[in-house]
Amino acid sequence: MPDINRRKFLRSSGATAALASSYLLRPTARAATPDVNSRIRVGLIGCGGMGWGDLETFLQMADVDCPVVCDVDEGQFGKVVKLVETHRGRAPQTVGDFRRVLDRDDVDACIVATPDHWHALPAILACQAGKDVYLEKPLATSIGEGRAIVAAAGRYNRVVQMGTHWRSGTHFSDAVDYVRSGHLGKIRLVHAWACLSWFKGVGTPSDAAPPAGVDYNFWLGPAPLRPFNPARFHFNFRWFWDYAGGLMTDWGVHLINLVQWAMQVSSPLSVAATGGKYVLQDSSETPDTQCVLFEYPGFTLVWEHQAEGNHGVRRREHGIAFDGVNGTLVLDANGWEVIPVEGRGLEPLEAAGTTGQARINHVRNFLDCLRSRQRPATDVETGHYATTTSHLGNIAFLTGRKIRWDASAERAVGDAEANALLMKTYRKPWELPSIA
Numbered sequence: 001m002p003d004i005n006r007r008k009f010l011r012s013s014g015a016t017a018a019l020a021s022s023y024l025l026r027p028t029a030r031a032a033t034p035d036v037n038s039r040i041r042v043g044l045i046g047c048g049g050m051g052w053g054d055l056e057t058f059l060q061m062a063d064v065d066c067p068v069v070c071d072v073d074e075g076q077f078g079k080v081v082k083l084v085e086t087h088r089g090r091a092p093q094t095v096g097d098f099r100r101v102l103d104r105d106d107v108d109a110c111i112v113a114t115p116d117h118w119h120a121l122p123a124i125l126a127c128q129a130g131k132d133v134y135l136e137k138p139l140a141t142s143i144g145e146g147r148a149i150v151a152a153a154g155r156y157n158r159v160v161q162m163g164t165h166w167r168s169g170t171h172f173s174d175a176v177d178y179v180r181s182g183h184l185g186k187i188r189l190v191h192a193w194a195c196l197s198w199f200k201g202v203g204t205p206s207d208a209a210p211p212a213g214v215d216y217n218f219w220l221g222p223a224p225l226r227p228f229n230p231a232r233f234h235f236n237f238r239w240f241w242d243y244a245g246g247l248m249t250d251w252g253v254h255l256i257n258l259v260q261w262a263m264q265v266s267s268p269l270s271v272a273a274t275g276g277k278y279v280l281q282d283s284s285e286t287p288d289t290q291c292v293l294f295e296y297p298g299f300t301l302v303w304e305h306q307a308e309g310n311h312g313v314r315r316r317e318h319g320i321a322f323d324g325v326n327g328t329l330v331l332d333a334n335g336w337e338v339i340p341v342e343g344r345g346l347e348p349l350e351a352a353g354t355t356g357q358a359r360i361n362h363v364r365n366f367l368d369c370l371r372s373r374q375r376p377a378t379d380v381e382t383g384h385y386a387t388t389t390s391h392l393g394n395i396a397f398l399t400g401r402k403i404r405w406d407a408s409a410e411r412a413v414g415d416a417e418a419n420a421l422l423m424k425t426y427r428k429p430w431e432l433p434s435i436a
Contacts, residue, residue: 034108034370043101043131044069044092044111045122047076048234050136051113054163055080057363058111058134059087064367068093070101073234074213096215098122102129109370112136113163115237116244117223117424120145123160124433127152132159132370134363138249139380139387144423144432146384146391147410151435153380161366161376162383164257166333168365169358171351172258175329175336179262183346184324184338190259191321193304194251195312201282202231202239222426231283239284246286247305248397249390255320257378257386258331259301262322266385267407268294268301273396279308292393303393395421 034040040063044055047069058064066084069092071077077094084092098114101107102125109132112122120140126133133153139162140146153160166172179187207227210216216228223242226232237243238250260266275290288308294301304313313319319332326344330337335353340346362377369376388410395418396403404413412418426432 033373039063039065040367040370041065041067041106041108042111042134043067043104043107043109044080044113045071045098045101046112046114046118046136047071047073047080048113050163051076051111052080052083053359054111054113054134054136054363056083057359058367059083060360061364061367066092067106068095068101068104070095070098072096072215072218073211075211096218099125102126102131107131109134109159109366115219116141116249117237117242118221120149120432121222121430123149124152124435127156127158127160128433130156130158132366134161134163134366135380135383136163137383137387138245138253138390139383141244142422142424143388143391143410146387148432148435150380150384152433155435157373159366159369159373159376160380160383161362161369162378162380162387163362164254164378164383164386165359165362166254166258166355167261167377167382168361170354170361171335172331172354172358174351175331176258176262178336178338178349179322179329180264183326184322184329185326185344187263187322187324188299189323190263190299190301191304191313191323192252192255192259192301192319193313193316194247194255194318195304195306195310196247196251196317197309197311199247199307201280201308202236202284204283205230220427222424222430222432224427229283236284239286241285244286245391245394246284246290247288247307248286248290248292248303248393249387251305251318252303252390252393253383253386255318256301256303256389257382259320260386260389261382262320263296263299265296268296268389268392268405270295270402270404271389271392271396272402273393275397279306286394287397290393290397292396294389294393 042058042064044051069080081091110126111134113136123133123135207229210228232240239246271294273292275287278289280288290305292303316332322329327338327340327346333353333355336351338349365377399418403418406413
């Protein structure tokens, strides 16, 4: 970026930060809990691909309205406004500051589908404002933020559902039931993987001015102040440590969530990792190749991910293999199968996938829980444990050593460097609220 543009960027960023500081206030608007006959009014925070997809699913439900959508990029509004108009016959209001969504008394719940570094603040402030929250995965960019979201949901009695919809898919739950049935015998090894040949890297573009209509300083929010670079923006935020955790958290949360559900565990005992950028020659930061060894009581989980150019373990792009002494159950979004060990008396079995219905079920479950006040399928604490485990894979990678994990204290045992990575440092004026 030329010096004059850099100076202009820094001056404008400082002005926006000062403005943000002047209204960093706790929202106070509280909508009544929806009763069985009322419509549920949802505000969308984050209008990108996941936000559009989530809202499209919500609007398939006859009892949902959407009075307001929010994004820091005005260019994202057109598609979601059209979506609401198509389904409800009227346009929602558009706002650039998520707190203007939380201020409203005509919003019962929020969909938070922002980049990962913007998950914690909207979720916590929404809970404080009396709004329930459908929060995209991973729960947060750090373990400490995740615990703060759990605390806020409990303190303010809010329903918080993490958007890992696979827990609401019939074929996933059937596979989990089979794993728990004992038919596979003792399960001593679980293998989970994501080998994504479609990810080709982000290139090496130069810094530039932010696109027109983008409040870039607000997009950065609590993340470090850096000049705009298109490689770090929108979908690609996933591959930079400032905003996310790469494939380990982007896909790890999906699959590790299922592993912990099936194996009836919540936290590993220890974690070790290796990997690096072995293939991609671009400006992304997170590993394109990573293997992680998670120790649990009685079994080991091996995680593997690869970006670009692989057909996947067992010729499946992603999946989980539960290896028992009698046979192996292999599960992915397309279905599951049982592969018997010869002579163990197990029959082969196959089941088709139900992933499309899973998303609808997941949203319906969330909406029903708004009325009943019951815990949803992937409640905030379940989401926190899956996200925490994924973050531990990255912490072990970044420190280069085995992490022994004290789950009750949520601390690495005797490892100050690892514990320093449990919480993100927020850029002023943004602060993570203290939950009393």
